[in-house]
Amino acid sequence: QSQLVESGGGLVRPGGSLRLSCAASGFTLDDYAIGWFRQAPGKEREGLSVISSSGDSTKYADSVKGRFTISRDNARNTVYLQMNALTPEDTAVYYCAADRILSTLQTMCPPPECWYDYWGQGTQVTVSS
Helix, strand or coil: CCEEEEECCEEECCCCCEEEEEEEECCCHHHCEEEEEEECCCCCCEEEEEECCCCCCEEECCCCCCCEEEEEEHHHCEEEEEECCCCHHHCEEEEEEEECCHHHHCCCCCCCCCCCCEECCCEEEEECC
8 A cells, every 4th residue: 555654753842853754655755746734733734845856846834944854865765854943833743745746746735635646644743841
């Protein structure tokens, strides 16, 4: 079964860091752009960052620019989201999506509102003292 699985979430103090992973199983990520999204309690889903299949193009939402970094290791079939300077407002379920068309993901429209080839179930990030 082809799927994306997120990991790396957890509880972190304000100002701390986490690195999330988005791993593919059953298919290879080489030909896919990847996006990270989140949904905080009581808030709408939000697009955070997108990376092209080659990794040479990235895009960030203003809310995370300068704090979050997206990267990928195609040899490991994994995309990462390094999150620094976390605040309680970053508390959310974080999930990733994959699509062959970069421009589709660059809209930052979150799934399932927008349809992508794959998306995962998410990993919980809680920022609290």
